Amino acid sequence: MALIELLEVTKTYRKGEHVVTPLANVSLSVEAGEFFVLLGPSGSGKTTLLNLVAAIDRPDRGSIRVGGVELGTASSSKLSDWRAEHVGYVFQQANLVPVLTAYENVELPLFLFGLSAAERHKRVAIALEAVGLADRATHLPKQLSGGQEQRVAIARAIVADPEILVADEPTGNLDHESAEGVLDLLSRLHRERKKTVVMVTHDPRAARYGTRRMVLDKGELKEEVVAR
Amino acid sequence: MRLLPLDYAVRNLGRRPTRTLLAAASSALVAALLVATAAFVRGLDHTFQGAARGDTAILLSSVAERDVVRSTVVAGLGELVAASVRGVASIEGVPAISDEIHMGTNLALPGDKRARPGFVRGVTDRAFLVHDAVTLIEGRTPRTGEVIVGRLVAEQLGVEPAALQLGKELSFEGATFTIVGRFAAPGTTIEGEVWTPLAPLRGLTRRDDSSATFVKVTEPGAIAELELFAKRRLDLELVVIPTAVYYKELADYFAPIRNLSWGLAGLIALAALFGGANTLNATVQDRVRELATLRAVGYGGWALVSSLAQEALVLASAGALVGLLAARLFLAGSSVRIAMSAFELNVDAPAVLAGIAGALILALFGTAPAAWRVLKLPVAAALKEN
Structure with a gap:
């Protein structure tokens, strides 16, 4: 059974006086352990689809099941709990809390699990080690480069050990070298830690890291390209 | 409900120093004003109660x-x-x-x-x-x-x-x-x-x-003897008033001043409430993407509201402390002229409590608009905000 299953999902929202339908009857399944890349031009609905998979938005119609759990009809608090446990989200911008150090930013999701300070410390150390920033633990976000900030955000996404990582244009704001570093890191997490990665990008170079690619255009998944 | 660490709320206060200082000053003013009003009213009441005796x-x-x-x-x-x-x-x-x-x-x-x-x-x-x-x-x-x-x-x-x-x-x-x-x-x-x-x-x-x-x-019952005396000696044209009644009537005479004092304090507190609410609302606006990120990480709306309330309460407590110290410094031992007399301001525990409670309650009420906004935050849209 697929880890992520979208069945005839439709999502509309209002933009001023217009009703926009970024997703219309979209169906998709992603197997556990895949590095799934969703390509598409700006405004094609990629982020909308990603937000549905990450349970931070709900569909107007259709069903979304992730790990056998129906997300489309779950309550808001249930979805919060579910997100904390099952999904790590990497945004286009790192979105770190500026008044907290790298360590404290990574630690934030762990407060949701009622862990002891020692256990939190252990997990944060492992996550920072995994992204190669153990030596930057006490730095504030403003003391880090863009690439380092994004790696801290990835550490925050994996610290609670979720089975799914969703990444929305994670290299969109980075220079080429930093972008390669972040993509290598995601790829390594996928390979070594068996994470299911769902990444949205419009950059074909970034898309090469995926084990499966699809293109979303005008609200529909039009094309599927099996890579590597 | 799992909460954000208190550290997060405390450190957020340093993000906009001017705004934080203004909000703290507003809390200090409210606390000092409430203490002053309570001290004035209690002093006034105490003055009349002190002179009133049942015997x-x-x-x-x-x-x-x-x-x-x-x-x-x-x-x-x-x-x-x-x-x-x-x-x-x-x-x-x-x-x-x-x-x-x-x-x-x-x-x-x-x-x-x-x-x-x-x-x-x-x-x-x-x-x-x-x-x-x-x-x-x-x-x-x-x-x-x-x-x-x-x-x-x-x-x-x-x-x-x-x-x-x-x-x-x-x-x-x-x-x-x-x-x-x-x-x-x-x-x-x-x-x-x-x-x-x-x-x-x-x-x-x-x-x-x-x-x-x-x-x-x-004993208080003996006042009836005085009333009987006044009734017997109509030639003296007397009326007998127990001091408890006399000073209560005098206190009632000053009721409009008391009410005006509370009204004025209430108006200033209301202005501070709106100021505080506006500050916190602006805070939410400034941090909308950060708050949406915390929601995406798994924190519920009430966890964020609780953190905002902590911020407001920490700030209000600090401000109130300054206000109380100022009130203590300037009001304790002071007296107020009223008509042809004077009375001492009563900066006692209830007056101080009124100052602290007022500042904290206003801080909590001030979080309401921001809390509503956070609870209704469209996470997906907020993540895209600049």
């Missing part, structure tokens, strides 16, 4: 409309009461009955170019038997040409306390008096009065009567 009554002229200054009763009324009424208290054989003249007049210190409205009471030594809150704290009781002054007379006249030291002079009704004593009567309006012997004052003011007679009875 003391005032005999006034029935045509004086319960105004002791306008009242005139016969000069020997005290002796008549002592001879006719059972149940009058006596101390070492002396009946606790005090004939008194109460008058508002213009007082003057040496070199004064303007008159200073003040309150003078003509008394005999028996006044100390009836008004047992009065204690001579310095000097001695007055004789002809002498006065003793209450602890708050300097404040009431608007002069330095040194101007009313023993040996200094005070003039009224065209005569000059030497100050020979100073008295305290905590929690009563008496502390704003000047006392002088009754008989010379009668001569000076060309009166052969008294304003009122204060009578202390052995």
Whole structure:
């Protein structure tokens, strides 16, 4: 059974006086352990689809099941709990809390699990080690480069050990070298830690890291390209 | 519900120092203002309650409309009461009955170019038997040409306390008096009065009567005996008012001032509430993407609201502390002039509690609009906000 299953999902929202339908009857399944890349031009609905998979938005119609759990009809608090446990989200911008150090930013999701300070410390150390920033633990976000900030955000996404990582244009704001570093890191997490990665990008170079690619255009998944 | 660490709320306060300082100053102002208002109102209430006693009554002229200054009763009324009424208290054989003249007049210190409205009471030594809150704290009781002054007379006249030291002079009704004593009567309006012997004052003011007679009875029920006496002696045209009733009526007279004080404090607190709410709302606007990120990480809306409330409460507590210290520094021991008397501001535990509670409650209410906004935050859209 697929880890992520979208069945005839439709999502509309209002933009001023217009009703926009970024997703219309979209169906998709992603197997556990895949590095799934969703390509598409700006405004094609990629982020909308990603937000549905990450349970931070709900569909107007259709069903979304992730790990056998129906997300489309779950309550808001249930979805919060579910997100904390099952999904790590990497945004286009790192979105770190500026008044907290790298360590404290990574630690934030762990407060949701009622862990002891020692256990939190252990997990944060492992996550920072995994992204190669153990030596930057006490730095504030403003003391880090863009690439380092994004790696801290990835550490925050994996610290609670979720089975799914969703990444929305994670290299969109980075220079080429930093972008390669972040993509290598995601790829390594996928390979070594068996994470299911769902990444949205419009950059074909970034898309090469995926084990499966699809293109979303005008609200529909039009094309599927099996890579590597 | 799992909460964000308190550290997050505390450190957020440093993000916009000017805004934080303004919000803290607003809390300090509210706390200080509430303490001042509570101290004023409690001081005022305490003053009238302090003078009111269940075992003391005032005999006034029935045509004086319960105004002791306008009242005139016969000069020997005290002796008549002592001879006719059972149940009058006596101390070492002396009946606790005090004939008194109460008058508002213009007082003057040496070199004064303007008159200073003040309150003078003509008394005999028996006044100390009836008004047992009065204690001579310095000097001695007055004789002809002498006065003793209450602890708050300097404040009431608007002069330095040194101007009313023993040996200094005070003039009224065209005569000059030497100050020979100073008295305290905590929690009563008496502390704003000047006392002088009754008989010379009668001569000076060309009166052969008294304003009122204060009578202390052995137990509150004995006041009925006084009322019976007033009814029997219709020729004296008397009315008997227990001091508890008299001072309650006087306190009621000042109710509009009390209400105005609370109203003013309420208006300023309301302005602070809107200011605080606006600040917190702006905070949410500034951090909308960060808050959406925390939601995406798994924190519920109420966890974020709780963190915002912590921020507001920490800030309000710090501000309130400053406000309370300022209030303590500037208000404790201060007194307020009112009519021809004065009373001390009562900066006691309930007044301080009013300041703290007011600031914290306002802070909590101030989080409401921001909380609503956070709870209704469209996470997906907010993540895209710049």
